[in-house]
Amino acid sequence: MxxxxxxxxxxxxxxxxxxxxxxxxxxxxxxxxxxxxxxxxxxxxxxxxxxxxxxxxxxxxxxxxxxxxxxxxxxxxxxxxxxxxHPIKSVNASRVLQLMDSCLDGEDRYQEFVKQVAVEANMSVEALEFELEPFI
Structure with missing residues (x-):
């Protein structure tokens, strides 16, 4: 970012x-x-x-x-x-970015948030990272 x-x-x-x-x-x-x-x-x-x-x-x-x-x-x-x-199309990508923005060390916790949202959405980490690519 x-x-x-x-x-x-x-x-x-x-x-x-x-x-x-x-x-x-x-x-x-x-x-x-x-x-x-x-x-x-x-x-x-x-x-x-x-x-x-x-x-x-x-x-x-x-x-x-x-x-x-x-x-x-x-x-x-x-x-x-x-x-x-870059309007966000994915609800899951939006959720990761919201989690990152909710705390001052959000960028350092990127991988943690990606894993959390991927589990919640029942999707692979790789697929979620692909959705996030334009924003990170």
Missing amino acids: SVTACWTLNQKSGLYEVAMGFMDLPHDNFESFKKVFTEKVSEKMGKAVSISFCLNNTTMSSYQTKHQDAAQLSLIFDQVKLEMK
Whole structure:
């Protein structure tokens, strides 16, 4: 998964600045992206987050007080962007990606989640990995 969002700690303010780029998304998808992203942030973080959108520079930014919130915001951004670029056709592939996005070490636990979903879906790990290939 390519990284399109990053965060840095501003030593003076003590805030984490999360910078997110969507240059590779078509501009006509921006409003749709903004809506889906805002809904996912609210759903996954359990709160509203102030986000600045700059369509001309194809960036978004937000300031967070906690490292975990900055990391989660970055993960949500990448998930929504990936879903908009490559709509997921498989329920099982979607489930693996949801599990990965539900925790900060999700990428490290990829194989664990693939095995779990493959068992639940009564399918081979190889078949599920084939479905996931465009997204990983």
